[in-house]
Amino acid sequence: MTTVLWRREAFVFLGTMICSLCLFTLFLQAAFFTLWDRVSLSVQQEIDKEADTIARLLVFEFSHLSALETGIQADPQLDQLVNRLLWEKVTFNETIRGIELISRHTDAQGQHLSYSFFPLTYGDPEAERAPQKSWRRLTGPEGELIRLLLREQRVDRNLLEVVNQGRKLESEMLLRYFPLYIPLPERGAVFWGVVKVGISVDAMRRFLLLLEEERAGLRSTLLGAMAVVTMLALALGLWGFHWQGRQTAALLQGYTNLAQALESGEGLDTTTLQTYLNAQETQDIRELQELKQLCLKFGAALEGLLTPLITAQRQACHGRILGALLPKIAASEVSPAALASWAQLFSPRPDAWGEVQLDPYLGPMGQLLRVLLPAGISFQEERQPTPAILGSADNLIMALLFLVDFAAAQATPPGEAAWRAAPRPGGGLEVTLTFPGRVFDQSECQHWLRPFQAGTPAPDHLGPGLAAAVARQHGGSLTITPQPHGGLTLAFLLPGPAPAADRG
Amino acid sequence: MIRRLFLIACLCCLPACGGELEVAPPGTFSVVIDGQTRVILAQLQGEGLTPSSTGFHRNFIGIYVPEVFLPYEPFVLGLATESPIPTVLFLDAPWVRRYAASNWLSPLASTGIYDAAGLVPAVAQAFSLPRASPGGGMSLELMGVPNAIKGNILFYRQDLLEAHGKEPPRTWEELIAVCQHILPREKSLKYGFIFHTTNFINDFYPIFWGFGGKTHDERGNFILLQPDMLAKAEAALTAVVGMQGTIAPPPAALGRLAAPVSLREAFLRGEALFMINWNTRLHDLRLMLADPQWQGRAAFRRPDQIGVAPIPSQSGRPRKYSNIGSFGWAVNRFAVTLPGVKAQAAHFLQWVTSDDVQVLRAETAGEIPASESALAKVQNPDVRRVYAQIFAAPTVVLQPRPHSRRLNEILERHLQNAIFGRQTPAQAIQAAATELKTYADSD
Numbered sequence: 001m002t003t004v005l006w007r008r009e010a011f012v013f014l015g016t017m018i019c020s021l022c023l024f025t026l027f028l029q030a031a032f033f034t035l036w037d038r039v040s041l042s043v044q045q046e047i048d049k050e051a052d053t054i055a056r057l058l059v060f061e062f063s064h065l066s067a068l069e070t071g072i073q074a075d076p077q078l079d080q081l082v083n084r085l086l087w088e089k090v091t092f093n094e095t096i097r098g099i100e101l102i103s104r105h106t107d108a109q110g111q112h113l114s115y116s117f118f119p120l121t122y123g124d125p126e127a128e129r130a131p132q133k134s135w136r137r138l139t140g141p142e143g144e145l146i147r148l149l150l151r152e153q154r155v156d157r158n159l160l161e162v163v164n165q166g167r168k169l170e171s172e173m174l175l176r177y178f179p180l181y182i183p184l185p186e187r188g189a190v191f192w193g194v195v196k197v198g199i200s201v202d203a204m205r206r207f208l209l210l211l212e213e214e215r216a217g218l219r220s221t222l223l224g225a226m227a228v229v230t231m232l233a234l235a236l237g238l239w240g241f242h243w244q245g246r247q248t249a250a251l252l253q254g255y256t257n258l259a260q261a262l263e264s265g266e267g268l269d270t271t272t273l274q275t276y277l278n279a280q281e282t283q284d285i286r287e288l289q290e291l292k293q294l295c296l297k298f299g300a301a302l303e304g305l306l307t308p309l310i311t312a313q314r315q316a317c318h319g320r321i322l323g324a325l326l327p328k329i330a331a332s333e334v335s336p337a338a339l340a341s342w343a344q345l346f347s348p349r350p351d352a353w354g355e356v357q358l359d360p361y362l363g364p365m366g367q368l369l370r371v372l373l374p375a376g377i378s379f380q381e382e383r384q385p386t387p388a389i390l391g392s393a394d395n396l397i398m399a400l401l402f403l404v405d406f407a408a409a410q411a412t413p414p415g416e417a418a419w420r421a422a423p424r425p426g427g428g429l430e431v432t433l434t435f436p437g438r439v440f441d442q443s444e445c446q447h448w449l450r451p452f453q454a455g456t457p458a459p460d461h462l463g464p465g466l467a468a469a470v471a472r473q474h475g476g477s478l479t480i481t482p483q484p485h486g487g488l489t490l491a492f493l494l495p496g497p498a499p500a501a502d503r504g
Numbered sequence: 505m506i507r508r509l510f511l512i513a514c515l516c517c518l519p520a521c522g523g524e525l526e527v528a529p530p531g532t533f534s535v536v537i538d539g540q541t542r543v544i545l546a547q548l549q550g551e552g553l554t555p556s557s558t559g560f561h562r563n564f565i566g567i568y569v570p571e572v573f574l575p576y577e578p579f580v581l582g583l584a585t586e587s588p589i590p591t592v593l594f595l596d597a598p599w600v601r602r603y604a605a606s607n608w609l610s611p612l613a614s615t616g617i618y619d620a621a622g623l624v625p626a627v628a629q630a631f632s633l634p635r636a637s638p639g640g641g642m643s644l645e646l647m648g649v650p651n652a653i654k655g656n657i658l659f660y661r662q663d664l665l666e667a668h669g670k671e672p673p674r675t676w677e678e679l680i681a682v683c684q685h686i687l688p689r690e691k692s693l694k695y696g697f698i699f700h701t702t703n704f705i706n707d708f709y710p711i712f713w714g715f716g717g718k719t720h721d722e723r724g725n726f727i728l729l730q731p732d733m734l735a736k737a738e739a740a741l742t743a744v745v746g747m748q749g750t751i752a753p754p755p756a757a758l759g760r761l762a763a764p765v766s767l768r769e770a771f772l773r774g775e776a777l778f779m780i781n782w783n784t785r786l787h788d789l790r791l792m793l794a795d796p797q798w799q800g801r802a803a804f805r806r807p808d809q810i811g812v813a814p815i816p817s818q819s820g821r822p823r824k825y826s827n828i829g830s831f832g833w834a835v836n837r838f839a840v841t842l843p844g845v846k847a848q849a850a851h852f853l854q855w856v857t858s859d860d861v862q863v864l865r866a867e868t869a870g871e872i873p874a875s876e877s878a879l880a881k882v883q884n885p886d887v888r889r890v891y892a893q894i895f896a897a898p899t900v901v902l903q904p905r906p907h908s909r910r911l912n913e914i915l916e917r918h919l920q921n922a923i924f925g926r927q928t929p930a931q932a933i934q935a936a937a938t939e940l941k942t943y944a945d946s947d
Contacts (some may be wrong), residue, residue: 186575
């Protein structure tokens, strides 16, 4: 799971989901504010519409009281009829808080005739809460609104809002004012005065309260739901990464091995690598498919390059050795017998594996080394019989020649060189080559052994690297150890045959 | 990676985006259906001229108004209580003014519902009201869109005027002079000038205006009771009454002209040299001439023997007036606040006042189109003649009568007293003024 989570894609995915959750929360908050405003506005509009409708219906009904316009003003029967209508409509309708009819006619003091019934007026004794006919003076914003309405027969919306927002003597309610026309067949619609209607707003208040309560709950629910969805998405996404990782693990392991092999300089068997890669499924992941194709092409190219490279290095090695020998041959410092024994070292051999006895070659190689070393370096050779090993004679002799060539190039007098060959206690053999020279550090030695590490240029001498590869090919190793006072010790180790059980 | 994050952010934003509901809810667009609108809408449907706006038929509601309800002015009650129904009304010109003055109608040009630029100026002005402009001054705002120009004009016997070498009269003095010249020489003529006996007020208003009279000032204030206005009313009435017995029918003969078609019939029989009537009567006279019933009974055979001219004015007053009888489409101010309704109203007005409709009405009913582009397409010679000789003249003013039925009824009653000889013009105007004082106090 750690490997699944510890990936850049997983972090991006996690980040995206968290950002989405944050964005959702912000949008939700904004949406709730907008929703709240719109719902409040919508409720307000509906209440306004309802108030208009109720008031309109009442105006229509009162408009049938033609006696208001055609009758005499002090008619007790008319007063009783109007008061009874007011009482019935206000008493038996929960939504209607009160009604007032205000005539355009005034008395000598400028007061307007009014029929009014607002039973919930504060401060009125219970007994007086009955419809009343009276003369009222128009004062305050309401008076201004009614005067304008009487003059122009239209409702000023701004004044109406002022009246509705201000404190009302009749208690809290929504007030509506409409002109009252009385249609008469011979005169048309005659303007009589104003109808004032008080509408209860309790229903709106209850609704808004309920909405406020529901708002908090709904927000929590939505946020919780979104969090759960996010967690599910996260789990699903990570499981997807995990599943994909498992599906591509074998392929990726091949790439990992490839990278490690290139980094360690242990060499590559490109044929085996290509066979391995061809066998791997890419799970239809485009990146993996491209990577696979790249590796296959890279392997083919590498295979094409390695053979000429090794051949060129072998020829260069032979050239350098022969180049160093030629002056000595010309000066007759080299015996014909020695030349004859060295010739077998440079002779081509079939590249086939089999039992190889290196002793016949180790002696001439030691002599060759002694000749090639610069003057002033004493030489010591110790050879014990070594067992035959399984391997490629051509490659092994080439590897040892690489080491001889390397030692001849790096050794500097004065000092003592040594060439030792001995069997190993558990089987196999060990060829050790020591020569004097400058003081080398460990990283320099590693660079010879791993010449193709990323970030550093290839060394000028690839011999140790190729020799190490041959040693690894045969299950052995090559170590290069710097000497404390200068010079190097190269140990070429080859294992003996594997135990019978291992051979299977 | 950035592209992916941007895409995710966009996807997250999507649910927060929402559009405003533009389409009107079903049943929010209503139109008064009365006798006139039914004729127009049926003719539109018959010609296949249907509105192009989306969902119009789904939202359209026709509001039928029984004839017996009309005297009670039902829409006054509805609009006074800010009802959004009906959305569109088809109103007589005075009622457009009355509803607009009460702030019940939506302005049309400034709100983008209808462009007044294409209307004939004279009729556009008749359907416009002065409104306070943002700059502080007053400007005319179109409040109703008429389909046609209808106004009362002076009909005359063109054949007789040509025969006697007379020009159409521009003043009442000229009319009297023409009559005094031709009447003794044309024995078939009974009268020089005839007018409506019932609803005389409609004929009287352009005469009164031609004497410089006004009932209301530009701001709508009632000024008829001012002494100079009453004097002008008396002068106008005196001019009419003064013709009775010599040129115009005497009181005793007015009864013969009271029936609905009697005025046209009298003119067609060759009884009168001049007649005040609605301009659409020219089309009716053409139909009557073509009617077999009138073969041999009419005093003339061809419609081009009928001349048309503006109603004369007082000497020294170049402006001629016509009492506009056009109806116009108006939009309820309380309805256009609903979403989508304004656009529907604009579409509807474009539909019912389109050039196709106006040309159709011009060719089939003799109505003069109210839009200049429709006028250019009309072939009907009567329509073209009336427009060119009367309503295109810059001195002719189309003006609506006062909307108050009470005012009109009071005036009508007292004018009748004068033309029927029951009172002198001075007495009649004085009595009307006395009664109108209570009207002014109460209205």
